[in-house]
């Protein structure tokens with residue numbers, strides 16, 4: 088980071104900016120979901136209020152695209168403009184930065200070797216980001232990450248609230264918007280601030296009274312490459328222009344940085360203040376000899392922030408009349424709940440406000456005050472008590488797996504049994520199809536009753552619903568059980584999903600094929616190779632990673648992450664040493680390396696399953712089940728099955744219609760007109776969906792089409808294994824679920840569509856081969872096909888809406904999330 092203020096100024100090069108915009112345009116044009124694109128970029132054009140049609144364009148990547156190595160820019164928050172035919176950068180956010188260990192570059196080892204100081208550690212403020220800059224005509228531009236607030240249809244967007252704060256600051260200093268615009272423009276810079284204002288939007292940490300406002304945390308040069316001011320100059324600017332300052336401290340040595348962060352993380356409080364984490368600013372290079380560039384990473388604290396979040400969630404649960412579920416901070420959370428119940432009973436308006444995210448902090452602080460405690464103090468006390476009593480655990484420990492076929496579950500389980508004599512309950516040994524889950528848990532419970540202190544449950548639990556069932560049923564029978572998840576991580580941080588799975592495929596297929604028939608159900612020596620790989624692929628596709636922040640995984644007491652491609656010997660040692668440090672009384676001494684070698688050798692060489700059975704038709708399953716299974720196998724293999732027309736995310740119509748109605752109702756007659764016309768002529772679609780891929784595009788995107796087809800076939804097979812009823816005439820089972828955000832309604836005189844965002848797109852690798860994920864609401868008459876919404880949205884993306892375009896748009900307020908169901912839809916004859 089340059090230390091001289093004047094050395095920081097660098098003007099924009101028109102050619103460079105034009106090149107950037109060209110690559111972004113290309114990214115905005117190609118359809119997501121297909122193998123051709125390397126990234127997707129969404130362009131939105133905003134007409135600035137109070138101008139004569141001046142526009143700025145916002146460029147937005149999908150979050151996961153930032154892990155892509157060849158983006159034209161990594162700016163998160165980027166706005167461009169045109170003046171006299173020349174392009175320019177109006178707003179330039181920071182390069183997207185990641186948590187420690189989240190991607191390859193932020194692994195400590197790499198941070199230690201490829202970064203240099205000074206390291207500026209700034210407190211991660213907890214609000215939303217606001218960008219401020221000056222346009223050529225001295226107009227001040229205030230934006231949130233991807234939009235600017237001067238829009239007639241938004242009452243109080245982040246940008247609008249940000250702008251009000253800027254005005255307030257400027258008034259207090261006797262300066263004008265024009266002054267600030269000129270200043271920023273002369274620096275070719277964007278001011279980056281955090282909007283922290285509870286009266287507008289309450290986040291988890293408190294910002295009221297004097298603490299509310301705009302916290303300036305950076306000043307970036309408006310260049311494609313990331314270049315940003317050092318902290319002391321950011322402070323200077325904040326003082327001159329009335330911003331609040333973000334505290335930062337400087338360290339020269341990365342080891343000091345790490346020691347400091349890990350020390351503060353123990354309590355989550357720094358200088359008596361609870362904070363969420365730190366952003367660390369420094370310089371990095373790609374490898375030795377490469378040039379240095381400005382670079383950020385972040386370090387997020389777990390506590391007491393996570394405890395507060397847990398309190399917020401349990402409070403919402405009791406307001407909704409649900410049973411609050413929590414596993415961390417048990418004792419104190421129980422006490423907090425008593426307090427919260429008392430408060431909610433004494434003031435009936437509290438619950439409603441709480442659900443609107445108001446009064447959360449007052450509730451928490453009221454409790455802490457009554458008890459004379461601080462969040463940091465509680466965490467400190469808990470750690471002095473040995474971390475919630477886990478040190479005393481000596482029995483009733485259940486080890487579970489979250490894995491796919493061939494990860495080495497049985498090998499690790501058998502080796503643990505060999506070392507410690509613990510019981511192993513194998514799902515594959517349970518015969519028949521009926522009540523398998525119940526019987527599995529029954530066997531686990533008997534194993535505890537017959538005296539095993541630890542029981543290993545050998546089953547894949549690759550989907551959340553299986554983990555939910557297992558945890559719930561075990562907790563019913565053995566309420567004090569400590570449940571450990573051994574998680575074979577399928578998506579390595581910093582590696583693409585595709586590459587991660589490919590490595591796992593190679594290793595597990597090799598293992599399973601060389602295992603041959605030495606298995607209860609997956610008998611690779613006898614079954615055909617495609618049949619086995621098909622079953623294995625099914626598991627890989629359905630695999631849902633553990634996420635300890637959500638149900639049911641939050642109920643696990645501990646998660647031990649393993650790499651499926653590591654040797655079972657390494658994985659065994661990882662499990663044993665984690666168990667030893669978590670539960671020191673579970674076994675006295677760590678086994679030696681030789682012991683572990685021997686145990687693994689036994690598990691790989693000498694172990695044989697007690698039983699072999701065939702999937703789908705076991706001797707002990709009832710005739711009816713066997714028949715049903717055969718029928719289903721036929722169903723999935725029958726070449727005369729109706730063909731799939733398209734894959735989509737099916738959405739329930741009623742909540743969508745309600746949202747449309749309430750939004751249109753608030754508009755003027757002109758805006759409502761086309762919607763009312765669709766209603767009156769009964770041209771609103773009878774059901775709503777977002778197309779993922781249509782048969783017509785299957786040639787263009789063969790991988791996507793193939794992937795969903797495989798999922799469909801697997802789901803048909805799985806549905807029969809689980810005895811789920813499927814109508815044989817219209818088998819359209821659910822392949823996945825996906826939460827969808829309704830963002831914007833766009834229409835012309837022919838067709839109306841809702842632009843949507845897929846919340847689970849990244850985690851579940853979902854997308855669309857269309858240009859934009861959208862719902863077609865309806866078309867003006869029968870001759871207009873719903874797919875015309877693609878053309879509408881294409882035109883809208885490039886030319887926006889408003890006068891002269893024939894296109895109208897309306898933002899959907901309030902972050903409306905709808906639960907959707909991914910399905911294949913059969914051709915109708």
Ligand code: GTP
Nearest residue numbers: 491492493494495496497498598602654655656691
């Ligand atoms: P399923 O029960 O089919 O879901 O598989 P699993 O997860 O129980 O895998 P398992 O432990 O059966 O391992 C698969 C095969 O790979 C077995 O034949 C093991 O003996 C073998 N195997 C497991 N770990 C290793 C290892 O580290 N090295 C080698 N060479 N083979 C291994």
Ligand code: MG
Nearest residue numbers: 496497498545
């Ligand atoms: Mg096994």
